[in-house]
Amino acid sequence: MSFSITSETNRLQSVVVHTPGNEVSLVNPELKDELLFDDIIFEEDARKEHQDMLKIFDVAMPEDGEIHQITDLFLECFQNEDARSYCIKSMIKELKHENLHTIEQDLLQLPPKDLLQFIVEGTTPSIPGFTMHPTPNMLFTRDLAVVVNESILLSRPAKQARFRESILTETMVRFHPMFEQFRGKTIKISDQESIEGGDVLVASDKVVLIGMSERTSFSGLMTATEGLLKQGVEHVLAVDIPKKRSSMHLDTIFTFASDNECVAFPPAINERKNNIVALHSQNGAVTAQSMPSLKIALEELIGHDFTFIKCGGEQRTNQFREQWTDGANVFSLAPGIIVGYERNTNTFHELQKHGYELMNQYEFIEAFENTSFDPSEHKIAISFLGHELCRGRGGARCMTMPIARAK
Numbered sequence: 001m002s003f004s005i006t007s008e009t010n011r012l013q014s015v016v017v018h019t020p021g022n023e024v025s026l027v028n029p030e031l032k033d034e035l036l037f038d039d040i041i042f043e044e045d046a047r048k049e050h051q052d053m054l055k056i057f058d059v060a061m062p063e064d065g066e067i068h069q070i071t072d073l074f075l076e077c078f079q080n081e082d083a084r085s086y087c088i089k090s091m092i093k094e095l096k097h098e099n100l101h102t103i104e105q106d107l108l109q110l111p112p113k114d115l116l117q118f119i120v121e122g123t124t125p126s127i128p129g130f131t132m133h134p135t136p137n138m139l140f141t142r143d144l145a146v147v148v149n150e151s152i153l154l155s156r157p158a159k160q161a162r163f164r165e166s167i168l169t170e171t172m173v174r175f176h177p178m179f180e181q182f183r184g185k186t187i188k189i190s191d192q193e194s195i196e197g198g199d200v201l202v203a204s205d206k207v208v209l210i211g212m213s214e215r216t217s218f219s220g221l222m223t224a225t226e227g228l229l230k231q232g233v234e235h236v237l238a239v240d241i242p243k244k245r246s247s248m249h250l251d252t253i254f255t256f257a258s259d260n261e262c263v264a265f266p267p268a269i270n271e272r273k274n275n276i277v278a279l280h281s282q283n284g285a286v287t288a289q290s291m292p293s294l295k296i297a298l299e300e301l302i303g304h305d306f307t308f309i310k311c312g313g314e315q316r317t318n319q320f321r322e323q324w325t326d327g328a329n330v331f332s333l334a335p336g337i338i339v340g341y342e343r344n345t346n347t348f349h350e351l352q353k354h355g356y357e358l359m360n361q362y363e364f365i366e367a368f369e370n371t372s373f374d375p376s377e378h379k380i381a382i383s384f385l386g387h388e389l390c391r392g393r394g395g396a397r398c399m400t401m402p403i404a405r406a407k
């Protein structure tokens with residue numbers, strides 16, 4: 001399968017995910033803030049919730065659809081000695097405070113599985129006495145890399161807690177044969193800059209949104225924009241959003257549900273004015289044009305109307321409560337076929353008002369498994385339980401890295 005993403009909502013064909021493992025059980029209450037979790041989470045339930053989400057994907061995706069576990073891809077990539085050595089050298093360079101150079105030779109001797117365990121969990125019995133913090137955020141694969149058209153943008157995280165995940169991802173894109181098509185089409189930013197995948201939304205093959213958030217620096221945004229404009233994107237919409245933990249990425253307050261519908265957090269999107277700068281290329285230089293609102297910018301550049309469905313509904317308290325628990329972070333399996341956490345009941349009610357049939361995970365699976373699901377006949381908002389997962393502060397879109405969607 002060749003990989004391409006030209007929309008946020010076209011039918012999902014291939015996606016990279018990570019079902020949480022032992023790394024989340026290694027987070028203790030003292031560490032949770034530094035590791036970007038709002039609470040400690042219970043691995044068994046988190047795994048079940050994640051697996052249930054993947055069952056929905058499996059039923060909704062075409063028969064030849066692919067769901068890749070990122071740890072399988074890392075392991076396959078680590079079969080190559082050069083990949084292991086590259087990853088180890090990158091970690092030594094990027095994580096100076098860990099003093100990994102003192103165990104470089106031990107790391108180079110590790111078999112793939114033990115090396116991956118060391119990187120993800122921060123420890124392996126093969127190197128006794130040396131520990132680092134775990135990387136519990138790996139379940140949010142969205143933030144690690146973004147496929148835009150036929151190219152890939154590698155994230156460079158703002159937070160140390162996510163550095164190892166991004167080093168693993170860069171190694172994977174560089175060495176794994178599955179990602180061969182991206183060689184020469186990989187957009188990277190420099191080590192003084194940051195950009196995280198949750199800030200990048202592919203509105204169309206020509207229009208990409210990038211959040212100016214607490215995680216994406218101005219220069220990171222500009223470097224990514226230059227790279228994207230060279231890869232066929234015509235407009236990058238820079239969206240200024242509150243620099244806050246609760247809205248750490250653009251996709252925590254705004255996601256696409258169908259070709260012409262989005263779920264948006266009203267205070268930071270629908271009611272914000274003059275927070276958009278459209279960046280285009282003109283005679284080889286990037287030019288900027290300020291635009292009055294995200295809705296106006298999208299409608300002008302994509303060429304049709306958009307409806308912004310309110311996360312949390314009309315009431316302010318519900319809007320804030322449900323944005324906090326990722327009500328605005330829906331993931332689209334096909335145009336008008338979306339998934340999100342069940343607890344965001346007001347958001348689901350709002351979707352229903354816009355013509356979405358509401359189904360929970362069990363109802364959806366029962367109705368469509370063993371059938372060849374045709375998304376074009378439906379408009380469905382599917383809910384799944386995410387009480388453990390959402391304590392990591394991310395929702396369905398955050399937990400997915402789509403690499404192929406229908407054109």
Ligand SMILES: NC(=O)NCCC[C@H](N)C(=O)O
Binds near residue numbers: 199249
């Ligand atoms: N795209 C997203 O919003 N991803 C969620 C990331 C949550 C993770 N705990 C973090 O703070 O980086």
